[in-house]
């Protein structure tokens with residue numbers, strides 16, 4: 001059984017008199033211990049998808065529909081109390097800005113302990129201290145970090161603290177939204193290697209949102225490619241990279257010629273994302289697609305399921 005199953009999820013932002021369709025009919029499964037990279041250019045709906053899954057978007061601005069089933073519970077309909085419990089204990093999130101959410105005037109250890117105590121009210125002082133030392137060790141931080149302040153830590157050390165916090169309750173799923181983007185390449189590489197190790201040891205599944213295809217190629221089993229709120233391709237990283245089926249995926253891959261080093265411009269894909277407040281009759285990618293045909297303008301493509309769990313939203317899927 002899937003650990004997390006997203007079924008026909010839609011997110012509409014209500015802005016003044018406009019409806020912005022930020023996520024459209026997205027469906028996919030995450031198996032236990034899977035690692036999924038979600039990629040797509042800026043504004044394609046990656047963060048919206050992650051935030052909406054955990055009901056982290058205010059109801060006033062975002063309308064979310066569909067189902068997000070996590071081990072038999074629909075996260076979109078369970079009570080706030082049930083959801084709060086799941087959020088830290090079973091699914092945790094690390095954002096790029098997580099490291100800025102630490103308080104500058106309290107020691108790291110006391111902040112970590114406070115968060116731990118929220119869900120473990122009866123834990124003794126010694127027990128909490130032991131758990132915190134263990135967590136710091138898990139992310140390769142020395143015990144002295146416990147008594148340090150935020151301003152005494154480097155960016156990499158702070159992000160390790162955020163990751164330690166997210167692992168506090170042994171979650172089954174960790175969602176990382178550009179969590180290592182702000183770090184230098186070496187520190188990012190080290191942290192990603194540590195995460196891969198931890199996942200194996202602690203049997204955690206991971207969703208990783210990133211602009212960086214090389215991060216996905218090096219650290220994920222599966223990949224989801226989003227364009228203008230649609231899931232245009234999904235499958236095993238090896239399959240998708242060696243034989244990308246959607247023209248947008250091909251363009252994205254071409255912008256990472258070596259899958260190492262710096263990202264280039266989106267080669268072969270001119271133009272920019274369409275206006276998400278305007279509904280389209282045909283394929284959402286049609287105006288930028290180098291391979292478009294007549295039917296792409298008239299008809300929305302369905303999602304075609306190919307071998308090995310590959311899903312592609314294109315009229316020509318599987319014909320290449």
Ligand SMILES: Nc1ncnc2c1ncn2[C@@H]1O[C@H](COP(=O)(O)OP(=O)(O)OP(=O)(O)O)[C@@H](O)[C@H]1O
Pocket residue numbers: 013014015020022040041042043044045046047048049061211276
């Ligand atoms: N609070 C909001 N109100 C209105 N529109 C929003 C809001 N947040 C995001 N959007 C719009 O929703 C779309 C998807 O944005 P989202 O941040 O999810 O994309 P993303 O792929 O995560 O981008 P990035 O890689 O830059 O973080 C964009 O068009 C964005 O402008």
